Amino acid sequence: MTNSSLEIRELSKSYGSKPILSKLSFAIPSDDFAVICGKPGNGKSVLVRLIMGLEEADSGKVLVRGEDVTNSEPGSRNIGYIPQTFALVPHFSVQKNIEYPLELLNASKEEKAEAVERVAELLKITDLLAKKPEQLSGGQKQRVAIARGLAKPTDVYLLDDPLVGLDFKLRERLIDDLRVSQEKLGVTFLYVTSDSLEALQLAKTVLVLANGTIVQQGPLADVYDNPTNISTLDTLGFPEANLISGEVKNSVFESSTFSIKTNIKGYSGPAVAGIRPESVLLGKSPDAVVLKAQVTLMENLGSEIVSYLKVPGTMLKLVVSRTDNEAIKALNSNELSIFMKLPSIKIFNKQSGQWVGNGVSLV
Amino acid sequence: MSRSLNFKPSNDRATKITLTFACWTTAILFFLPIAWIIATALKPKNTVLDIPPKVLFVPTLQNLIDALSFSNTLSYFINSIIYSSIAVLLAILVSFLAAYSFSRFKPAGTDFLMFLLLSTRFVPAAAFVIPFFQLFNILKLKDSFLGLIIFYTMFSIPFSVWILKGFIDGVSTKFDETGLVYGAKRPHIMFKLVLPQVRSGLVAAFVFNIIFVWNEFLFNFQLGGLKTYGIPVGLFTSITKGGQVDWSFVASIGTLYVLPLALVIYFFQRYLLVGLTFGTVRGEV
Numbered sequence: 253m254t255n256s257s258l259e260i261r262e263l264s265k266s267y268g269s270k271p272i273l274s275k276l277s278f279a280i281p282s283d284d285f286a287v288i289c290g291k292p293g294n295g296k297s298v299l300v301r302l303i304m305g306l307e308e309a310d311s312g313k314v315l316v317r318g319e320d321v322t323n324s325e326p327g328s329r330n331i332g333y334i335p336q337t338f339a340l341v342p343h344f345s346v347q348k349n350i351e352y353p354l355e356l357l358n359a360s361k362e363e364k365a366e367a368v369e370r371v372a373e374l375l376k377i378t379d380l381l382a383k384k385p386e387q388l389s390g391g392q393k394q395r396v397a398i399a400r401g402l403a404k405p406t407d408v409y410l411l412d413d414p415l416v417g418l419d420f421k422l423r424e425r426l427i428d429d430l431r432v433s434q435e436k437l438g439v440t441f442l443y444v445t446s447d448s449l450e451a452l453q454l455a456k457t458v459l460v461l462a463n464g465t466i467v468q469q470g471p472l473a474d475v476y477d478n479p480t481n482i483s484t485l486d487t488l489g490f491p492e493a494n495l496i497s498g499e500v501k502n503s504v505f506e507s508s509t510f511s512i513k514t515n516i517k518g519y520s521g522p523a524v525a526g527i528r529p530e531s532v533l534l535g536k537s538p539d540a541v542v543l544k545a546q547v548t549l550m551e552n553l554g555s556e557i558v559s560y561l562k563v564p565g566t567m568l569k570l571v572v573s574r575t576d577n578e579a580i581k582a583l584n585s586n587e588l589s590i591f592m593k594l595p596s597i598k599i600f601n602k603q604s605g606q607w608v609g610n611g612v613s614l615v
Numbered sequence: 616m617s618r619s620l621n622f623k624p625s626n627d628r629a630t631k632i633t634l635t636f637a638c639w640t641t642a643i644l645f646f647l648p649i650a651w652i653i654a655t656a657l658k659p660k661n662t663v664l665d666i667p668p669k670v671l672f673v674p675t676l677q678n679l680i681d682a683l684s685f686s687n688t689l690s691y692f693i694n695s696i697i698y699s700s701i702a703v704l705l706a707i708l709v710s711f712l713a714a715y716s717f718s719r720f721k722p723a724g725t726d727f728l729m730f731l732l733l734s735t736r737f738v739p740a741a742a743f744v745i746p747f748f749q750l751f752n753i754l755k756l757k758d759s760f761l762g763l764i765i766f767y768t769m770f771s772i773p774f775s776v777w778i779l780k781g782f783i784d785g786v787s788t789k790f791d792e793t794g795l796v797y798g799a800k801r802p803h804i805m806f807k808l809v810l811p812q813v814r815s816g817l818v819a820a821f822v823f824n825i826i827f828v829w830n831e832f833l834f835n836f837q838l839g840g841l842k843t844y845g846i847p848v849g850l851f852t853s854i855t856k857g858g859q860v861d862w863s864f865v866a867s868i869g870t871l872y873v874l875p876l877a878l879v880i881y882f883f884q885r886y887l888l889v890g891l892t893f894g895t896v897r898g899e900v
Contacts, residue, residue, distance in 0.1 A: 304796050327798030339789035343811045353797040404797065 256318070257282045257408045257440035258303070263312030265298055272298045273464045275312070280442055280457065282407070285434045287443045289451035289487055290461030296444050297336075299461070300412045303442075305329055316408060327356070332409035332439075334401035336416055338393040340385040346396050347381040353404035371399040374433050391422040398426070402433060411443040415450060427453050448488050452476070460484045467605070480607045482600040485526040491558050494532065494568045496525045497602065504615060505599050508565030510541045514599050516609035522602035525611075529558065529569040531596035534582050539614065540591040543568075547583050559583050561590065649873065655866035656682075663862050682867035687841075691849030692871070698760055698845065699828040702767035707820050709768065710775030711813075715805050717776070718783040719791060729780065732773045744837050751838050758840025766834055771824040778823070781892075782816030783809060819886040822879060829876050846872045 256279040265273045272295045280286045290296050301307040303314055305326035313322045321329045332353075340349050348355075350371060351364045359367070372378045375395045385393060394414060401409060411430070415423045431454060434441045445451055451458055452472065459469040462483030468475055479485040485493045498507030500523040503516050507525065536542050545561035545568065557580070561568045570590065572579040582588050594611035601608050655663055657674040682688055717725050747766065748757075756762030786809050794804040810817075832847040839848065850868045854860060880887070 304792075306792050306795065326792075326795040329796070331796065333793065333796040335789055335793055337787060337789045339787065339793045341790065341808055356794075356798040356803075 255282060256280055256315070257284070258442060259313075259315040259318075260299075260303070261313040261315065263299070263302060263314065264310045265295075265302060265307070266310055271464055273302070273309075276461075276465045277312075278459055278466045278469055280440055282440055283438055284457050285431070285441045285443070285454060286457040286459060287445060287451045287455035288459045288461050288466075289445055289448055289455075291487055292446050294461050295464050296446065296461060297412070300410060300444055303410060304331060304333060330406050330408070332401045332404040332406050334398050334409065334411040334414045336413045338385070338397040340393055340396055340400075342385050344385075345381065346377065346383050346385065346388070349385065349396060350381075350400045350403050352400060357405075367403045367405065368399075371402045374402070374436065375399045375429055391418060391426070394418060394422075394426065395429070398430070398433075402437070407439045409439060409441050411441060413445050413447075414443075415445075416447070423450070430454060449490050451488060452490070458488065460487050462487060462605075479526070479598060482524055482526060482605040482607075485528070485598065485600075489528055491529050491569045491571065494527045494529065494566075496527075496566050498523055498525060500599065500608070503609075505597075505611070509563055510543065511615045512541060512594060512597060512611040513613045513615055514609040515612050516599060519601060519608045523608065524600045524602050526598045526600060527568075527592050527596060529571045531592055532561075532568055532570040533591055533593075534570070534572070534579050534588060535591060536589050537591045537593070540593050541597065541611070541614070542589055542591045545588055545590050546586070547588070550583060557583070563590070652866045652869045652873070655862060656870040658863070660863045663866075678863040678867040679871065682864050682871065685853065685864065687844070687849060688853070688868065691844055691846045694760075694839075694843055695829060695845035695847075696875075698763040698767060698843070699825055701760075702764045702828055703771055703821055703824040705764065706768045706771035706775050706824060707779075707817055710772050710779050710820065711810065711817070712805070713772070714776045714779035714783050715809065717780050719788065729777065732776055735770075735773055740833055744833060747834065748837050757838055758842050760843055763835065763839055763843055766838060767828045767831070770834075771828065774823060774827075775820040778820045778889075779813060779816050782813035782889075786812045815886060815889055818883055819889045822883045822886050825879060826876060 259279040261277050262275045263273055263277070264271070264275055276295075276299065288296060288299070298307065302309050305314075305321070305324060309322065313320055315321065316329055316331060340346075341352065344352065347368055350368050351359075354364045354367055368381065369378075372381060375398060377392065377395050377399060380388060380392055380396065385396070388396065398411075398414060401411070415426055418426070427450065430441070430443075443450075443454055455472045457470065458472045458475050459466050460475065460481070460483055461467070462481070467481040468479065468484045475484060476488060479488070482495070486495065496507050496509050498505050498509075498511075500506075500514070500516055500520055502520070503514050505512050505514050505516075505523060505525055543563045545563045547559050548562050548567070549560040551558040551560075552574070555574055557572050557574055559570045559572065561570055568590070572583065574580070594613060597611035598607060599609050599611070600606060656678050657676070658669065658672050658678075659675055660678065662669050662672060716722070717729065722728070751757040751762050751766075754762075756765065790808045790812075791804050794808050799808070829845075830847060831845075832851065835843075835845050836848045836851070839845070844852070846868070850865070850872065853868070854865055
């Protein structure tokens with residue numbers, strides 16, 4: 253027995269000889285806002301379809317509220333669903349679209365009106381109720397699609413990358429709306445996305461999907477700070493993490509960029525060092541890897557600047573605040589020094605992707 | 616030597632007028648036989664065969680009234696309306712169900728099955744006449760509305776399936792899936808979510824098939840009978856009265872015969888384009 257709202261046990265799915273998901277397992281506790289984050293092509297859509305019952309798994313189980321629904325019809329799983337595409341019925345008004353899940357449950361007129369009012373207020377679309385979908389903007393359509401999903405009276409909702417393709421400002425507003433909605437309703441949200449920023453902004457619990465399985469799951473800060481798999485480091489975070497290939501021998505990580513002593517025990521062989529861009533700092537520091545660098549490109553993101561630096565053997569990304577005048581001045585010079593604190597250098601087994609240790613001292 | 620091609624429409628006023636004139640002349644030339652039939656129907660009987668033909672005359676409705684009151688004319692009309700409309704509506708219903716299945720469930724060999732479906736229309740109609748005549752005699756369906764409706768439904772289905780499949784393919788399966796996860800059953804999804812979105816296709820299929828069935832002569836003549844003859848057969852069997860062709864009668868029946876179809880085509884002509892392209896330009900409607 254479990255108190256999970258949603259539990260997946262060793263779910264596998266292949267198309268022909270191509271495995272998409274292999275023995276994927278996770279559990280989402282009640283009232284959680286969980287985000288599954290994975291790069292495109294990693295099987296997110298297939299996972300959503302299996303959870304919703306739109307496709308059959310080759311093996312494994314889907315449990316909703318502790319009940320095995322693997323072989324149940326999609327409609328009997330009692331999951332609120334917000335699809336990636338709006339799929340608003342064009343010949344229904346906004347109100348009728350939102351009522352639709354309740355209509356299929358044979359809800360009374362009063363129940364429908366109450367639900368529509370509740371979600372319309374929550375998503376600030378009360379003035380759109382009489383309109384047809386074709387009269388709405390992209391953002392309004394997405395709000396209506398979210399409202400329709402939330403109108404279904406249930407406690408588990410699956411949101412399939414619902415903000416994809418929307419402009420930045422709109423996404424920011426909808427992200428706020430989603431967070432508020434989940435907290436006010438006190439329900440479980442499972443949000444699936446390929447956008448690591450969305451994952452970082454929304455998740456209480458994050459699950460990293462890579463190579464057809466969940467490689468890491470946990471509270472957002474824990475997963476972000478302590479990646480146990482290189483895919484976590486690579487998938488979660490913006491800008492993407494710096495990855496440097498090398499070799500581990502006798503607990504020493506050697507690469508053409510730097511060599512450091514690590515706390516790795518029992519592993520020798522090809523390895524990858526991962527460093528988040530915010531852990532690459534300007535200047536020099538004792539007990540840190542210090543490198544000479546040249547700036548090749550600077551991207552202005554508004555409040556931050558992402559710099560691409562040429563260092564021996566590779567390129568590194570670094571993030572500085574736009575208000576940090578000293579940093580900007582340094583970046584504009586011909587050559588600069590950067591440093592990386594040793595514990596922030598994570599070492600992963602190149603083959604399995606598993607974390608094997610951190611940097612501890614200079615060679 | 617280089618040559619440049621300029622496909623830009625000309626803004627020259629003279630060119631525009633010439634082109635417009637050419638278009639209208641061509642259209643009028645094509646419409647001339649129809650205009651001739653209508654004019655003959657409205658001419659006084661004794662002026663129909665005048666040489667040179669009278670272009671200006673006082674129109675009369677007497678020929679039309681005579682034609683309608685002649686023997687079985689009215690029943691031919693009613694028969695045509697009964698079997699055409701029922702058969703075409705039935706064909707569209709069956710075709711919608713088939714097209715939905717082909718579009719959504721994609722049974723093995725869908726492309727080949729779709730080809731087979733349309734291949735029935737490759738065979739000349741005359742090749743089917745004898746087998747159907749024998750079959751209808753055995754099944755006692757000859758000269759019955761049921762028989763004609765079954766036949767015309769069957770003949771209308773292949774093209775309708777092709778048209779409707781194109782339209783249904785254009786409706787995202789996300790609608791079906793969203794319906795399914797909210798607990799809708801397939802018939803609900805088909806008729807409440809998908810069907811209203813392929814309305815243009817339904818009208819296109821209706822227009823195409825009604826043109827075919829309304830005009831069909833051969834099978835109505837062979838498989839029908841005195842009880843079920845439609846207008847084309849009625850026109851053929853009544854063409855000679857008293858040993859000679861009554862042109863006023865022929866023109867009157869012709870006018871009445873063309874009128875319903877002309878109205879259907881006039882009001883739904885934009886759907887003919889989407890029908891001809893199997894729904895690929897449905898956005899134009």
